[in-house]
Amino acid sequence: MVAYTSFDSFLLFGDSITQFSFDVNDRGWAAQLANVFQRRLDIINRGFSGYTSEQALHLLPQLLPLTTTATSHTPTPAHPKIQFLTIFFGANDSSLPPSMQHTPLARYEANLRALIDMVHSPASPTYSPFTRIILICPPPMNEAPWAVECQLRGMPMNRDKDVTKVYAETCLRVGKEYSGRRGSKGGELCQVDVIDTWGIMMAKVEAGDCGLTDLLRDGVHLAGVGNDVIFEEIMKIVRTKYPAWDPATMLMHGPWWRQLDIDHPETDLLICANKPPTPIV
Template identity: 40%
Template sequence: MDHPYNQILLFGDSITQFSFDPELVGFGASLANAYQRKVDVVNRGFSGYNTEWGLPILRQLLPTVEKQKQTPAKILLATIFLGANDSALPFALQHVPLDKFKENLNTMISMFKSPESPSYNPDVRLVLITPPPLNEVQWKKRCDDQGGPLNRTWEYSRDYAQAVRDVAQERGVILADLWTKLMDVGMDNLHEYLLDGLHLNANGNKLTYELLIQTIQHHFPDIHPDNLEMELPGFRDLPRENFEESLQFPLLKQ
């Protein structure tokens, strides 16, 4: 099928994967709703994955420079939302050391932004999202229920969130600081935004959606949903006769 819509790529772990869950009012689903008939929001979240496992996946997802020339549909914006699993404690399978985590994020950014990259895309808007703070009370209960030790801490989530901030600043990439946004509600209130101490509940997803929309409005207003036209006209605007030309997708006419 020819692709008549540009895309927003959501790349990350389970928090991104679950962002299309209607019961959780997923932030990805909310974005897809806001951009309906304008831009396709593509969920590429992989539950349990860290940046080490994410690297070979992202290499496969991004179109090469040659493929970008062959299709008019583009990735307008991409989010990288990783670190919740990398920040697991060192004994855990998912743990990635802090320096390696930063290196992996830099490599991902270079896939988009480096002229030497096979998938170089200088026009894409890139957003790094900090992992959420861990609510240890909730997460310990989950670990206890599963019969395992506490494998994450608030302090580790703090350090990995700071690493995302550092990489964003060093590389000149836009940051959506979810960690700080959630900490602003107070440690004692984190349970109101986190399902199990790590993953977002409905309130957390609504907050994340609002953060991303505000980030787009502030940094990339040209692709805010309010500033984009629908790819095809509303049915009331169609001519009564000879309407075929009006029903041609603009991207497919290029």
């Protein structure tokens, strides 16, 4: 009998900056993750263009497997483990009122906390203590090209770089607070890291390493250099804090092709389902 082969996942949850992250033309950060994690983790893109943390509150529970006493937090074949989860909202939340996308700052902060708690609070029906969360702060914005984009779309200018900066700082503060709880605290296991997208990108601009147009293709969405930054920061977290998941040393699923029995591959290929992954030879 052939057992089910479970590929655990790296779930990417966010707005258009996540949805567009598979775009190979801009070296999308999710496309880069999919490349390095091939046959190791499934990279699942759950980015929703235009969405804010308000809609995220209703979406995330639909993306996480329910936890019950009967399953004791054990994933089923239909729900393999989500080993990593990125939460990347704020670029739309920081839109200026009366934009429909505007989320008041205090509400945005509360939403971020609620999203993290859905995963790491034992009281949550979607509690998943082994899932490692990477909170990603909104990037800087470049007002001039975004004003042109707004004009082309026939809408008023709806972003302000200084306002977006405040939302990024709020996201960073929340992330640092949860990151400080690493380990067990009051029965709550927190594995949260945060990427200071705004700070890292602006430091590169101020150092003369690149310009905002290299980071952002239209003033808001990421260009190639911006995608490289997100990918590199995610991998830095994985390599330094979760080295067992470093794709450079992590084993692939399934036997290497040279190890297959040419005459009886049906036996060897059961390794995919019944045995640990094998090293590359």
